Amino acid sequence: MVPLDDAAWSPGIPKISILSIILIPSLAVILGLYRLFFHPLASIPGPFFAKFTAFWYVYRSYRGDVTSHVRKLHRKHGNVVRVGPNTVDIADGAVLGPIYVERGGFMKTSDYHKFYFDGYATIFSTSDPAYRATRAKAVASLFSVAAIRRERSLISTCVERFVHRLQQSRTTSGGRPVDLQEPARLLGFEVVNAYLFRREYPHRVDGTSEKSIIPWLNAFVDAGQLFYFSERWFAFFLPRLERWRPQRDLERKSAESVHEFALNLPTSVPDGNEKSDSYQGRLHQHGIPRDQVAAECKDVLFAGVHSFGALLGTTLWYLARDTAIHDRLQNEISEHRGLEVDMQQLPYLSSVVKEGFRLAPVNTQLPRVVPPGGWHFDEHYFPSGTVVGVSSPQLFLNPEVYPDPMAFRPERWEKASNEMHRDLIPFSLGIRQCIARNLAMAELFMAVKQVAESDVLRGAEPLEDMIETYDWFNTAVKGNRIDLVWAEK
Numbered sequence: 001m002v003p004l005d006d007a008a009w010s011p012g013i014p015k016i017s018i019l020s021i022i023l024i025p026s027l028a029v030i031l032g033l034y035r036l037f038f039h040p041l042a043s044i045p046g047p048f049f050a051k052f053t054a055f056w057y058v059y060r061s062y063r064g065d066v067t068s069h070v071r072k073l074h075r076k077h078g079n080v081v082r083v084g085p086n087t088v089d090i091a092d093g094a095v096l097g098p099i100y101v102e103r104g105g106f107m108k109t110s111d112y113h114k115f116y117f118d119g120y121a122t123i124f125s126t127s128d129p130a131y132r133a134t135r136a137k138a139v140a141s142l143f144s145v146a147a148i149r150r151e152r153s154l155i156s157t158c159v160e161r162f163v164h165r166l167q168q169s170r171t172t173s174g175g176r177p178v179d180l181q182e183p184a185r186l187l188g189f190e191v192v193n194a195y196l197f198r199r200e201y202p203h204r205v206d207g208t209s210e211k212s213i214i215p216w217l218n219a220f221v222d223a224g225q226l227f228y229f230s231e232r233w234f235a236f237f238l239p240r241l242e243r244w245r246p247q248r249d250l251e252r253k254s255a256e257s258v259h260e261f262a263l264n265l266p267t268s269v270p271d272g273n274e275k276s277d278s279y280q281g282r283l284h285q286h287g288i289p290r291d292q293v294a295a296e297c298k299d300v301l302f303a304g305v306h307s308f309g310a311l312l313g314t315t316l317w318y319l320a321r322d323t324a325i326h327d328r329l330q331n332e333i334s335e336h337r338g339l340e341v342d343m344q345q346l347p348y349l350s351s352v353v354k355e356g357f358r359l360a361p362v363n364t365q366l367p368r369v370v371p372p373g374g375w376h377f378d379e380h381y382f383p384s385g386t387v388v389g390v391s392s393p394q395l396f397l398n399p400e401v402y403p404d405p406m407a408f409r410p411e412r413w414e415k416a417s418n419e420m421h422r423d424l425i426p427f428s429l430g431i432r433q434c435i436a437r438n439l440a441m442a443e444l445f446m447a448v449k450q451v452a453e454s455d456v457l458r459g460a461e462p463l464e465d466m467i468e469t470y471d472w473f474n475t476a477v478k479g480n481r482i483d484l485v486w487a488e489k
Contacts, residue, residue, distance in 0.1 A: 035085050040383045046073060046082030054084040054228070061228045064470030066364055067393045074394055080378055087387040089365065091394035093401070093423035095377055099368050099388060101430040104129060106368035108432070109387055111227055114234050117295035118259070123435060124299055135296060136435055138286035139279055142196065143435055148442050154194055159446045162187040166456045170486050177463055177483040180316050182206065182214065184447075185309030189213060191443050192304040196279035197265055197297065203257060215247055215254035217306055218480055227473035262294040262301070300436060306474060308440055311426075312447055313482040314467060315356030318408040319452070320460040320484050325352065325410060329452045343445045351410035353444060357426040358396045359408060361467070361475035365389040366428055393471075395423040406466075460484040 036042060036051050050056040060066040070089055073081040079092040090099075099106050108127040115125040123135050141147060148155070162183055169178045186205055193201055203211030219242070226234050226241065242248055267284035269276045276282050279300065283293045319326050332348045344350060367389040375382045382388060397405040401419045402412065413420070427434035434440070451457060463485055468478040 039085070040381060041082050041086070041088065041386065044080055044082040044088060044380060045077035050083050050087075051085060054087065054230075057083045057087060058228045061364065061472060062225050064225060064472055064476075067391065067471040070391060071394060071397065080380055084387070086385065087367075088382065088389075089394070090377070090388060090390050091398060092378070093390075093395055093419060095388075095390060096422065096425065096429055098375065098377070099390065100366070100425075100428060100432065105430045105432060106371055106388070109367045109369055110231065111367060113231065114223075114227060115299075117298045118291065120292045120295040122296050122299040124303065129431070132432070134286065135283060135288065138282045138288070140435065142279060142282065143438050145438055148195075148438055151195055152442075155191055155443050155446060156450075158187055158190040158194060159443065159450050161190070162447060163450050163454050163456060166451065167454065170456055170460070173486055175485065175487065177481070177485050178460075179313075179481040179483055181309050181313035181477060181480065181482040184312035184316070185214070185217070185305050187312065187443065187447060188305045188308035189301070191439070192301055195439065196300065196304075198278040199265055201261060210250050210253035211257045212254055213258050213301070213305065215251040216258050217302065218476075219245065219251040219255070220302060221306055221472070221474045221476045224472035224474040224476075225470065258298060258301070259294065262297040263291070265294075265297060267293070303434070304436060304440070308443070310475070310477060310482075311356060311360040311440075312444060313477075314360040315352065315444075315448060316451060316457065317462055317467060317482050317484065318356065318359065319352070319448075320457040321462050322408065325408070326452065326457060329410075329448075330455070333449055333452055343449055344441065346449075347414070348410060349445065349449060351413040353441075353448060354413050354424060355408050355410045356444075356448075358402065358424060359406075360426075361469045361477060362392045362396070362426065363473055364393065364471045364475065365391045365473075392425065395425070398423065457484075460486050 039051075042051070047056050057066065060069050070081065070083065073083070073089075074091045079090060081089050081091075083089050107129075110127065112125045112127060113121070116122065117125075121128070121131060123132055126132050165183045165186070166178075166180075169183070189201070189205055193199060201213070203209065205212050206214065222245075223238060223241070226237055229237060242251075245251065262280075265280045266278070267276065267281045267290075269281060269285070276285055280293050280297050283296055284290070288296070319329070329348055329352055332346055336346060367387050370382045370384055370386040370388055372384045374384050375386075375388075396402070399405050401417070401423055427437040427440075461484065463483045467482060470476045470478060
């Protein structure tokens with residue numbers, strides 16, 4: 001045999017290469033065997049390849065069909081399924097308290113860092129409770145029920161304009177499809193501007209103008225398909241995704257317009273007041289730098305427009321589809337017309353809104369990290385660092401809690417079980433739940449009520465049997481439209 005001395009090596013090939021060829025596959029096999037048989041999560045069922053690599057969940061999320069695939073896994077394996085080497089999806093409302101509420105809940109994963117605006121963490125995206133607390137404390141009083149009630153007429157004016165736009169669309173549609181989502185988004189946008197920013201956006205807001213917010217909004221939603229990519233791959237693919245988009249120039253100009261608007265929002269305090277009456281003013285008074293204030297404003301703007309638009313559009317779509325539900329809602333509203341009554345206390349209206357929450361497009365999962373010391377649930381042990389989460393769609397469409405879950409049935413809430421109330425978490429839970437939930441509820445109740453009173457949905461029919469979505473982190477309606485058609489008279 002020829003000894004393996006220097007002369008035995010081919011020129012230009014490092015000696016380490018043969019060792020690497022042997023070592024790297026060996027380590028991969030050892031790691032694979034560990035994850036399959038010896039990992040603390042090895043006993044939890046799930047897709048075979050998900051035990052070895054995060055690629056299964058990343059790919060399904062990128063494709064936008066992760067919800068349906070995970071629902072199949074839960075039907076096959078039960079409430080706890082392993083969807084990645086270190087990631088578990090749980091479809092049991094019993095874990096909501098431990099994961100999201102008790103002792104402040106588990107920490108958010110670093111995936112949320114991908115939703116930083118302009119490089120800054122925000123109230124939504126930060127994983128640091130102290131960082132969030134400072135900012136949330138500055139603006140919390142703006143979202144109190146009492147503060148929102150004082151501005152009821154301002155919100156009502158925005159809703160009236162929304163109903164008027166629907167009526168105009170109905171009159172001029174000529175039998176063509178009318179999108180519910182864009183005017184619903186516009187309502188959310190106007191309320192955020194009028195109530196929180198105290199400033200009107202200076203440009204058109206529909207989807208046809210480079211100054212509109214809609215192209216920026218759609219681009220940000222679509223970036224959510226990369227949410228579960230590692231930070232390195234997210235940074236690699238995001239600019240390439242943006243370059244491939246057919247409306248990239250429009251989206252870039254839209255983003256510039258939104259940024260300029262947020263950066264130049266006035267932060268001054270009205271004469272005679274100790275506190276600013278605006279969102280950005282409160283943040284600035286608490287010492288938040290101007291560029292970080294702009295990031296927070298864009299964050300609340302995105303949530304207040306995208307999520308609200310999908311929610312209201314979906315609720316009205318279901319109302320238009322079922323005239324019996326629509327008529328019963330009208331009757332209840334008519335019976336209470338002129339009375340001093342809290343809209344959110346009207347039982348059937350409340351039931352309609354809850355069904356809208358349950359069936360509207362929502363976030364696919366709210367991932368959290370198991371804290372030091374690990375966590376036990378349902379005979380399973382989850383070591384520290386395990387990523388766990390409850391997918392809202394798994395809860396909202398659970399047939400054991402909501403029989404016939406795909407049906408829009410407001411009457412199911414008339415004798416609602418404790419589990420039904422527990423599992424309906426449209427704003428998440430605990431100290432990390434949506435800070436603007438009271439504002440969203442107020443405008444949603446007001447909008448559904450006024451639309452029903454106007455009878456504008458009479459004669460409208462959906463084009464499709466269901467609202468199809470891409471199940472990215474921020475779920476998107478396919479085609480960015482929720483269409484109705486009014487038959488020509």
